[in-house]
Amino acid sequence: MSDNDTTRRRVLKIAGGTTVVALAGCLGSEDGSDGSSGNDSMNNESMTDDSMEESRTMDPEEAPRAEIDRFSEEAGTLMVRNEMNDLPDPDDPIDFDRGPFITQGLGPGGEAVEYYNFDVQPVEPAPIYAFFRENGDPVENQRNVIDVIPGDEGYNDFWHVHEVTVPDDYEANTVTSGADLMEHDVEITPTDSIKNCPVVPDGSTATKRAGDEDEGLIEGWYDGKVVSYFLFEEAPLEATDGNEVPVSPIYVSFNTNPDEDGGGPQSGFMTEAMSDQTHNVVASLPGDGSYSPLWTVNVYDNADFEGVSDLDTATSATILDTDTATVNCPVVSVGME
Numbered sequence: 001m002s003d004n005d006t007t008r009r010r011v012l013k014i015a016g017g018t019t020v021v022a023l024a025g026c027l028g029s030e031d032g033s034d035g036s037s038g039n040d041s042m043n044n045e046s047m048t049d050d051s052m053e054e055s056r057t058m059d060p061e062e063a064p065r066a067e068i069d070r071f072s073e074e075a076g077t078l079m080v081r082n083e084m085n086d087l088p089d090p091d092d093p094i095d096f097d098r099g100p101f102i103t104q105g106l107g108p109g110g111e112a113v114e115y116y117n118f119d120v121q122p123v124e125p126a127p128i129y130a131f132f133r134e135n136g137d138p139v140e141n142q143r144n145v146i147d148v149i150p151g152d153e154g155y156n157d158f159w160h161v162h163e164v165t166v167p168d169d170y171e172a173n174t175v176t177s178g179a180d181l182m183e184h185d186v187e188i189t190p191t192d193s194i195k196n197c198p199v200v201p202d203g204s205t206a207t208k209r210a211g212d213e214d215e216g217l218i219e220g221w222y223d224g225k226v227v228s229y230f231l232f233e234e235a236p237l238e239a240t241d242g243n244e245v246p247v248s249p250i251y252v253s254f255n256t257n258p259d260e261d262g263g264g265p266q267s268g269f270m271t272e273a274m275s276d277q278t279h280n281v282v283a284s285l286p287g288d289g290s291y292s293p294l295w296t297v298n299v300y301d302n303a304d305f306e307g308v309s310d311l312d313t314a315t316s317a318t319i320l321d322t323d324t325a326t327v328n329c330p331v332v333s334v335g336m337e
Contacts, residue, residue, distance in 0.1 A: 026128065026144065026159065026161075026195040026197040026218060026229065026231045027144075027218055027231065056174065057171045057172065057173045057174050058173050058174075058176050058224065059173070060143055060173060060219055060221075060226050063176070063224070063225060063226050064224075064225050064226070065202060065225055065226045065227070065228075066149055066222050066223065066225040066226065066227050067090055067091045068090070068091055068149060068150060068199060068200060068201045068202075068227065068228075069090035069091065069150060069151060069201075070094070070119070070150045070198075070199075070200065070201075071087040071088065071090075072090070072150075072151050074151040074152075075150035075151040075155070076119055077119055077120035077325070078117075078119050078120060078265050078325075078327070079100065079117075079119050088201075090201075091201045091202075092201060093201050093202070093203030093204045093205070094200055094201060094204040094205075095204070095205050096116055096204065096205065096206035097205060097206065097207055097208065099276070100117060101116060101117050101118075101206075102114060102115070102116055102117065102208070102332075103115055103116075103117060103269065103276075103278060103280065103329070104276050104277045104278060105250075105278050105279075105280035105281065105282060106278075106279060106280065106281045106282070106308075106309065106310060107281070107282060107285050107310075107311075107334060108281065108282065108283055108284065108285065108310060108311035109310055109311070110309050110310035111285070111334055111335050112277075112334075112335060113282060113285070113331050113333060113334050113335075114208060114331070114332050114333035115282070115293075115329040115330060115331045115332060116206060116208070116232075116328075116329060116330055116332060117327070117328075117329055118157055118198045118327070118328035118329065118330075119327065119328065120325045120326065120327050120328075121156050121157050121158060121245075121294060121326060121327065121328040122156055122326065123244040123245050123247065123294065123326055124154075124156065124243070124244055124245075125156050125158040125159055125160040125194055125239065125243075125244070125245050126146065126147065126148050126154055126155060126156040126158070126159055126160065127146075127147065127159065127160050127162050127190075128144050128145070128146050128159035128160070128161055128162065128195065128197070128220070129144060129145040129146070129162050129163075129164050129175075129178075129181060129188070130144050130161060130162070130163055130164065131144070131163075131164045131166055131170075131172075131175070132163055132164065132165055132166070133165075133166065133167075133168060133170075134165055134166075134167060134168065139166060139170065139172050140172060141172040141173065142172040142173055142175075143173060143176075143219050143220045143221045143226070144220045144221070145164075145175060145176065145177065145178060145180075145181060145220065145221045145222075146159070146178075146199070146220055146221070146222050146227065147177075147178040147222070148222075149199050149222050149227060150199055155199075156245075157196060157197065157198040157199070157328045158194055158195070158196055158197075158237075158245045158294065158328070159194065159195045159196075159197055160190060160191075160193075160194055160239060160243070161190075161191045161193040161194070161195060162188050162189065162190050162191065163188070163189045163191060164181065164186055164187070164188050165186065165187040165188075165189070166186065173221070175221075176221040176223075176224045176225075177221060177222070177223045177224050178223075179223075180224075192238045192239055193236075193237070193238065193239075194237035194238060194239055194245055194246075195231065195233075195237070196231070196232040196233075196237065196293055196328065196330060197218070197229040197230060197231050197232075198229060198230050198232075198328065199222075199227050199228070199229045200217070200228060200229060200230060201228070202217065202228045203217075204217065204228070204230075206230055206332075208332035208333055209232065209234065209332055210234035210286045210330070210331050210332050210333060210334060211232075211233050211234040211235075211286065213231055213232070213233045214231070215230075217229065217230065218230070218231055232293060232330040232332075234286035234291075234293070234330060234331060234332070235286045235287065235288075235291045235292075235293075237292065237293075245292070245294045245326075246292040246294070247292050247294050247295065247296045247326055248282070248283050248284045248290055248291060248292040248294070248295055248296070249282075249283040249295065249296050249298055250280060250281065250282050250283065250295035250296070250297055250298065250327075250329070251280065251281045251283075251298045251299075251300055251308070251311075251314035251315070251317070251319075252269060252278070252280040252297060252298070252299055252300070253269070253270045253278075253279060253280070253299065253300050253301070253302040253304070253305050253308070254267050254268065254269060254270060254299065254302060255267040255268050255269070255270050255302065256302075257299075257301060257302055257320060258299055258320060258321055258324075259320065264299075270302050270305050279305050279308040279309065279314075281308065281310060281311055281313075281314040282295065282329075282331065283311055285331060285334055286331055286334070291331075293328060293329060293330035293331065294326050294327070294328055295326065295327050295329050296322075296323045296325075296326055297321075297323070297324045297325045297326070297327060298319055298321065298322045298323065298324070299319070299320045299321040299322075299324060300314060300317035300318060300319050300320065301317060301318040301319075301320055303318070304317035304318055
C-alpha cells in the first residue's frame with residue numbers, strides 16, 4: 001500500500017464528544033461520539049428509507065478526482081500564475097515548505113515564527129458537511145462534502161462545519177455532492193466550528209504544524225469527485241456573531257512601499273541582509289484568545305524596518321495602509337532558531 005493510500009484510509013480516534021465533532025468537520029468521519037454545538041437546522045426531517053432506495057454509493061478509491069488550481073486568475077489574488085513566476089501548473093502538487101509559500105516573521109513579543117501563505121481569503125466561510133447517525137456517531141468511511149473548490153465563486157479555505165444527520169441504513173459515500181445532499185429530506189445543522197482546510201492538488205505537502213494534527217492530506221467529495229485538503233488546528237476557531245471567520249492583525253513591510261512604482265506584494269517582503277527573516281509581526285500566537293490564522297494586513301513604511309522587532313514597535317511605525325486584505329497564514333512554528 002502506498003503512503004497516499006495509507007493517508008486516505010487512516011482513522012483518527014479521539015476520546016471526548018466535542019473534540020470528535022470538531023475534527024469531523026474536516027476529517028472524513030470514521031469513529032467517535034456526539035457533541036453537536038449547532039442550532040437552526042435547515043430541514044426538520046431525516047432521510048427516509050424510500051429516499052435511500054435509489055441511491056448508489058461511490059468508492060473514493062476509484063472515483064475521479066477534481067482538478068485543483070490555486071493560482072489561476074479566478075482562484076489567486078497575491079499568487080497568480082504568469083510567465084514571470086514559477087508557480088505550479090494546474091493540479092501539480094505544491095510544496096508549501098518552500099518559498100513563496102512559507103515566511104519567517106516575528107511574534108508579538110519578538111519571537112521568531114514561521115507561517116504558511118495560502119493567499120487572500122474572504123471572511124465569510126464556505127459550508128462543509130460532516131455526516132452523523134441519528135445517535136450522534138460519525139458515519140464510518142464517509143468523506144465530507146463541499147460545494148466549492150479554488151476558483152469557484154464563494155470558495156474559502158475556511159469552512160463552517162454543518163452536521164448532516166442520516167438514518168442507520170444510510171450507506172457511506174452515497175452522498176458525494178451538494179446536489180445529492182439537497183435531493184434528500186435531511187437534517188443539516190450548522191455548528192459554531194470553523195476549520196482551516198485549504199483544498200490543494202493531490203500529492204501536495206505542508207509538513208509543519210504548531211499543533212499536533214496530522215500533516216497529511218484528507219479526502220473529501222466535491223460534485224461527485226474526490227478532493228484533497230490540509231487541516232490546520234493550531235487553535236480552535238468559532239464563527240463570530242456575524243457568522244464570519246475571526247481575524248487578527250499582522251504588520252508587514254515590502255521591499256518597495258505600496259505607493260511607489262512596482263511596490264507592495266509584487267516587490268516581495270523586506271528581509272534582513274542575506275536572510276529570509278522578515279520583520280512581519282503577527283499580533284497573536286496559537287494559544288492566545290485573540291489568535292486567528294486569517295490576518296488583516298497592515299503595511300508599515302519600510303524605512304522603519306530596522307526598528308521593528310515586536311508588536312509594540314510595529315504599531316509605533318509609520319503605517320501606510322490598514323486592513324488591505326485578509327490572508328490565510330497559519331502559524332506553524334514559534335521560537336525556532
